[in-house]
Amino acid sequence: MPFLEIRTRCADAIATALETEFGHRAELRLEVPPRRELGDLAWPGALPLAKVLRRAPREIAEWVLAAAAWPEGVQRVEVAGPGFLNIFLDRPRLLRQLLAHAPAEGGAGGPKTIVEHTNINPNKAAHIGHLRNAVLGDILVRSLRVLAVPVEVQNYIDDTGVQVADVVVGVLHLPEPELAAALGVEISRRDELVVTFLERLPGAEVPAASTRDFDDLCWEIYPRVTARYEADPDFAARRDEVLHAVEGGPGQVDRDQAEFLLRGAVIAGEPYPERAVACLAGEVATGNLRCHLATMARLGIAYDLLPHESDILHLGFWRQAFEMLKACGAVRIESEGKNAGCWVMSLAASPEFADLDDPDKILVRSNGTVTYTGKDIAYQLWKLGLLVGPDGRRLDFGYRSFARWTRPGPALPLRYGEEGTALVRTTSDQAEASPSGGFGAGARVYNVIDVRQSYPQRVVKEAVRVLGHAEAADSSTHFAYEMVALTPAAVRLIEQSSGHRFDLSDEDMGKAYIEMSGRRGIGVKADEFLDVLESAAEDAIVSRLGHGGEVADLADRARAIAVGALRYLMARQSRNRVLAFDFAEALAFEGDTGPYLQYSAVRAAKIFEKLAERRGEGRVDVDEAALLEGAAIDDELWDLVLQCARRHEVVAQAVAGLEFSLLAQHVHDLAQLFHKLYHGHPVVPEDDVELRRLRRAVFTVFVDEIRVLLEDLLGIPIPTEM
RNA sequence: CCGCCUGUAGCUCAGCGGGAAAGAGCAACGGACUUCUAAUCCGUAGGUCAGUGGUUCGAGUCCACUCAGGCGGGCCA
Numbered sequence: 151m152p153f154l155e156i157r158t159r160c161a162d163a164i165a166t167a168l169e170t171e172f173g174h175r176a177e178l179r180l181e182v183p184p185r186r187e188l189g190d191l192a193w194p195g196a197l198p199l200a201k202v203l204r205r206a207p208r209e210i211a212e213w214v215l216a217a218a219a220w221p222e223g224v225q226r227v228e229v230a231g232p233g234f235l236n237i238f239l240d241r242p243r244l245l246r247q248l249l250a251h252a253p254a255e256g257g258a259g260g261p262k263t264i265v266e267h268t269n270i271n272p273n274k275a276a277h278i279g280h281l282r283n284a285v286l287g288d289i290l291v292r293s294l295r296v297l298a299v300p301v302e303v304q305n306y307i308d309d310t311g312v313q314v315a316d317v318v319v320g321v322l323h324l325p326e327p328e329l330a331a332a333l334g335v336e337i338s339r340r341d342e343l344v345v346t347f348l349e350r351l352p353g354a355e356v357p358a359a360s361t362r363d364f365d366d367l368c369w370e371i372y373p374r375v376t377a378r379y380e381a382d383p384d385f386a387a388r389r390d391e392v393l394h395a396v397e398g399g400p401g402q403v404d405r406d407q408a409e410f411l412l413r414g415a416v417i418a419g420e421p422y423p424e425r426a427v428a429c430l431a432g433e434v435a436t437g438n439l440r441c442h443l444a445t446m447a448r449l450g451i452a453y454d455l456l457p458h459e460s461d462i463l464h465l466g467f468w469r470q471a472f473e474m475l476k477a478c479g480a481v482r483i484e485s486e487g488k489n490a491g492c493w494v495m496s497l498a499a500s501p502e503f504a505d506l507d508d509p510d511k512i513l514v515r516s517n518g519t520v521t522y523t524g525k526d527i528a529y530q531l532w533k534l535g536l537l538v539g540p541d542g543r544r545l546d547f548g549y550r551s552f553a554r555w556t557r558p559g560p561a562l563p564l565r566y567g568e569e570g571t572a573l574v575r576t577t578s579d580q581a582e583a584s585p586s587g588g589f590g591a592g593a594r595v596y597n598v599i600d601v602r603q604s605y606p607q608r609v610v611k612e613a614v615r616v617l618g619h620a621e622a623a624d625s626s627t628h629f630a631y632e633m634v635a636l637t638p639a640a641v642r643l644i645e646q647s648s649g650h651r652f653d654l655s656d657e658d659m660g661k662a663y664i665e666m667s668g669r670r671g672i673g674v675k676a677d678e679f680l681d682v683l684e685s686a687a688e689d690a691i692v693s694r695l696g697h698g699g700e701v702a703d704l705a706d707r708a709r710a711i712a713v714g715a716l717r718y719l720m721a722r723q724s725r726n727r728v729l730a731f732d733f734a735e736a737l738a739f740e741g742d743t744g745p746y747l748q749y750s751a752v753r754a755a756k757i758f759e760k761l762a763e764r765r766g767e768g769r770v771d772v773d774e775a776a777l778l779e780g781a782a783i784d785d786e787l788w789d790l791v792l793q794c795a796r797r798h799e800v801v802a803q804a805v806a807g808l809e810f811s812l813l814a815q816h817v818h819d820l821a822q823l824f825h826k827l828y829h830g831h832p833v834v835p836e837d838d839v840e841l842r843r844l845r846r847a848v849f850t851v852f853v854d855e856i857r858v859l860l861e862d863l864l865g866i867p868i869p870t871e872m
Numbered sequence: 873c874c875g876c877c878u879g880u881a882g883c884u885c886a887g888c889g890g891g892a893a894a895g896a897g898c899a900a901c902g903g904a905c906u907u908c909u910a911a912u913c914c915g916u917a918g919g920u921c922a923g924u925g926g927u928u929c930g931a932g933u934c935c936a937c938u939c940a941g942g943c944g945g946g947c948c949a
Contacts, residue, residue: 179889181891183891183892184891184892184893185892185893188892192891192892194890194891194892197891197929197930198928198929200929201929207929230892231891231892232891232892232929232930233929234891234892271949308949311948311949312948312949313948313949488947489947491947492947508945512946512947514947515947516947517947519947521946521947521948521949522948522949523949526949601876601877601943601944602943602944602949603944603949604875604876604943604944605875605876605944605945606949630876630877632877632878632942632943633943661941662941662942663942690911691911694909694910694911711911722885722886723884723885723886724885724886726876726877726878727877727878727885728877728878728942728943730884732884735884735898738897738898739911740897740898740911740912741896741897741898741911742884742885742886742896742897742898743897743911745911746897746911746912748911749909749911749912750912752909752911753908753909753912754908756908756909757908758908759908760908761908764908803888803889804888806888806889807888807889809888811885811886811887812886812887812888814886815886815887815896818886818896818897819896822896825912825913826912826913826914828908828912828913829904829912829913829914830913832907832908833908834907834908835907835908871909872909872911
């Protein structure tokens with residue numbers, strides 16, 4: 151990282167000069183000035199020092215300039231304006247250094263970091279809101295990897311929750327005509343409908359993504375169930391029955407047996423056997439999960455581990471966490487009042503929660519079941535390696551391979567079902583050892599969860615703290631982001647194309663945005679939207695061809711462009727603003743969009759292609775780079791070089807603030823600089839050998855950098871052509 | 873009632889440990905394709921950075937208050 155190095159050396163030089171000249175010690179940081187005529191690095195520190203040292207700021211800057219031992223690589227230093235110290239770098243030198251460095255060279259490294267993201271309830275198809283979570287989480291993972299931090303990616307599966315139970319209730323108890331309608335089949339007896347439902351489960355480990363999958367089927371069933379809960383209070387009792395069965399677990403009952411038992415119960419008119427119901431719930435969760443993996447694979451998003459909530463329960467993780475909380479007095483059972491019979495964690499002692507009217511959070515309900523927050527505490531402790539049994543050993547899951555995936559490059563394509571990396575799920579059998587070993591026990595943990603869950607996330611963190619792990623609590627970060635909502639125009643469009651009526655009030659439709667709701671079936675499914683994006687990209691490619699013939703890899707190109715558009719859309723908006731989804735805006739491929747970035751990479755690659763073809767020249771290698779010494783690099787070329795050098799700084803800042811709009815902005819600026827140069831600095835037609843070499847050198851640095859930024863960092867694939 | 877977030881061009885948004893002249897894109901208008909592909913580029917126009925007060929050599933950025941909108945404060949997650 152040549153730029154980081156010279157930046158640090160200049161800062162050191164200034165700090166040393168300040169100390170010897172004025173006896174002043176200070177941590178200082180150099181900025182990159184807004185315009186190149188103001189230099190490449192700047193120190194504004196003389197201004198605030200003026201008061202302390204009782205001297206004019208310009209005078210201080212002059213002193214520092216004269217006294218500092220400027221490192222090699224600094225061409226000249228000036229005092230400017232009211233007292234800025236502007237540093238100009240040796241341009242050809244930095245360019246040569248960049249050419250000598252491997253593009254993906256890492257940084258600091260560090261201890262293992264766990265990122266938990268996606269976490270979609272496995273009871274229906276993913277919608278575009280889930281994509282925001284997954285894309286932000288994935289970019290965090292990629293950013294950490296660019297900084298050479300070892301990362302483990304976990305996708306938590308809430309397979310024993312209410313939402314999965316609701317779909318099971320639908321299959322077992324929704325009136326036959328409604329269930330048949332949701333399934334899209336003729337009305338028949340329930341046992342046949344149950345079979346039809348089970349037949350729709352994915353056959354493969356991870357199926358090819360589509361909008362007619364098992365998760366889409368559940369998408370139809372779920373809102374019908376929630377609607378019936380409201381209409382028929384007795385129906386809600388069914389949910390409790392199912393939840394109770396799920397909690398007991400399926401035992402040894404497998405899918406075939408479950409099907410047999412459920413059919414038998416229908417025919418005999420008897421209650422459903424609990425183990426069969428639990429098995430059905432498990433199949434629903436796993437079936438949806440497999441579909442979600444397929445959806446995320448379209449975006450190049452992969453995981454290392456799928457921790458299941460059922461395993462946290464069955465392996466007694468919660469029991470152990472509960473004992474730990476009791477042992478340190480963090481929880482107590484309420485004997486009276488509104489929380490009578492519940493185990494609560496008191497937050498009164500924590501200043502963070504001082505403002506709450508009711509500073510208690512229920513972890514165990516009066517009926518003895520654990521809340522989600524309770525289970526999350528156990529999970530968080532495990533992630534941090536702090537869940538320790540009475541024998542002093544770390545509690546751990548059993549593990550089993552869930553699917554295999556492969557990805558030839560850093561971005562697309564990601565394929566499941568091929569030899570490659572194992573995606574592992576947890577199991578309740580600790581005899582099943584981890585295939586790769588060593589999951590969990592991260593030194594730092596990020597939970598990518600939407601902002602509405604800030605309160606329970608604070609509770610989880612506080613639990614870690616009161617258990618005596620203040621440092622671990624501080625290393626636990628809730629990566630909060632705002633929801634994705636729909637513009638009224640988008641809702642109307644969905645109503646038109648789907649034929650569904652959401653019956654929203656005029657007041658709702660008058661708002662700036664409308665919240666999506668899986669419960670009501672209001673939303674844009676992820677696969678649906680990706681399909682629309684891909685076909686729009688195909689249209690754009692074809693229309694730009696004129697009447698030119700066929701494109702061999704049309705589908706691949708369209709896929710890359712669709713993914714680029716979507717990922718950039720998610721990255722460029724800062725995380726704490728509601729993303730109001732609008733089709734017209736999301737389908738734009740021009741301007742400040744993913745394809746704009748991709749096009750810069752494609753154009754750059756094309757230059758080298760033509761260069762090889764017409765002049766037999768290629769990239770500028772280290773040997774040829776030596777010829778660049780003393781080259782006159784104009785401001786425009788230099789801007790691009792400098793921007794290419796700033797990756798580490800930008801990524802580190804983005805991770806520190808969890809703000810990826812900074813990354814988006816950085817890559818956009820870089821692409822913009824390139825597109826401008828493209829017009830004014832031709833390479834192939836340039837006959838001057840020296841000038842051509844310089845441009846080749848700058849574009850060599852650019853091609854490498856834009857590839858890292860798009861593919862490695864943002865997960866945006868670069869198409870062959872556009 | 874309390875807490876958090878948001879308010880920047882007609883629209884959608886950047887602007888991040890205060891720093892040099894407020895930036896993109898879309899929409900509007902005018903220009904550039906026999907060229908390394910125009911998903912691009914150049915130009916014009918468009919702003920009391922919600923408001924008021926404060927801190928500072930310097931505030932869109934920090935502090936206080938006000939206004940407007942959103943989200944939380946569940947034995948849902």
